[in-house]
Amino acid sequence: xxxxxxxxxxxxxxxxxxxxxxxxxxxxxxxxxxxxxxxxxxxxxxxxxxxxxxxxxxxxxxxxxxxxxxxxxxxxxxxxxxxxxxxxxxxxxxxxxxxxxxxxxxxxxxxxxxxxxxxxxxxxxxxxxxxxxxxxxxxxxxxxxxxxxxxxxxxxxxxxxxxxxxxxxxxxxxxxxxxxxxxxxxxxxxxxxxxxxxxxxxxxxxxxxxxxxxxxxxxxxxxxxxxxxxxxxxxxxxxxxxxxxxxxxxxxxxx
Numbered sequence: 178x179x180x181x182x183x184x185x186x187x188x189x190x191x192x193x194x195x196x197x198x199x200x201x202x203x204x205x206x207x208x209x210x211x212x213x214x215x216x217x218x219x220x221x222x223x224x225x226x227x228x229x230x231x232x233x234x235x236x237x238x239x240x241x242x243x244x245x246x247x248x249x250x251x252x253x254x255x256x257x258x259x260x261x262x263x264x265x266x267x268x269x270x271x272x273x274x275x276x277x278x279x280x281x282x283x284x285x286x287x288x289x290x291x292x293x294x295x296x297x298x299x300x301x302x303x304x305x306x307x308x309x310x311x312x313x314x315x316x317x318x319x320x321x322x323x324x325x326x327x328x329x330x331x332x333x334x335x336x337x338x339x340x341x342x343x344x345x346x347x348x349x350x351x352x353x354x355x356x357x358x359x360x361x362x363x364x365x366x367x368x369x370x371x372x373x374x375x376x377x378x379x380x381x382x383x384x385x386x387x388x389x390x391x392x393x394x395x396x397x398x399x400x401x402x403x404x405x406x407x408x409x410x411x412x413x414x415x416x417x418x419x420x421x422x423x424x425x426x427x428x429x430x431x432x
Contacts, residue, residue, distance in 0.1 A: 321353050361394050377398060379399040
């Protein structure tokens with residue numbers, strides 16, 4: 178009986194096998210796309226310096242979020258997102274405690290049978306008096322830092338001139354911390370388009386001691402970023418929960 182060839186199982190042999198397979202896949206890919214035009218320097222520079230327009234110019238102001246109020250019994254902050262005068266606003270629940278703490282969840286039950294803007298606005302008007310208000314405070318007491326976690330490029334279908342250049346897309350991490358180093362802080366990750374710019378717009382304080390089950394110190398922050406790749410890019414908001422400990426990352430739920 179012949180001896181077992183152990184040479185094929187050594188790390189060097191496995192690495193050489195992986196390299197050969199990668200080379201085979203690369204050659205097969207090159208053969209399939211041998212007639213495709215090569216990327217030019219002009220298109221590469223265009224990706225870095227310009228962006229594609231996917232619609233005509235839009236005079237809209239983007240999507241704006243407002244804090245409707247707090248339900249301390251449920252441990253929920255209600256957030257409304259206005260997406261236009263003729264469209265129904267989107268209502269979210271922002272959980273202040275529990276396993277969903279810091280997550281924005283759309284209130285789907287309101288939209289299951291009707292998406293009429295007047296009916297949704299009437300429901301909001303009936304909900305607000307039952308909630309405790311959040312207290313606006315100076316946003317200058319907090320600082321916003323951003324970091325690009327991931328960058329991608331999208332190509333939108335349309336006319337030849339619209340699809341010539343890619344649309345830049347970023348996974349943008351937002352970190353909000355107190356300037357003094359003491360106080361609630363939080364973080365979230367959103368999907369931004371065209372350029373990775375964000376601005377801390379508003380901060381609300383949630384009074385202590387209202388709910389024994391709530392954390393000792395809470396706040397809400399509204400951050401504005403370029404989240405709609407329409408025309409030159411429209412603004413979009415997200416609301417971040419600030420707690421005594423840095424909140425866990427929350428992927429952008431409304432993109």
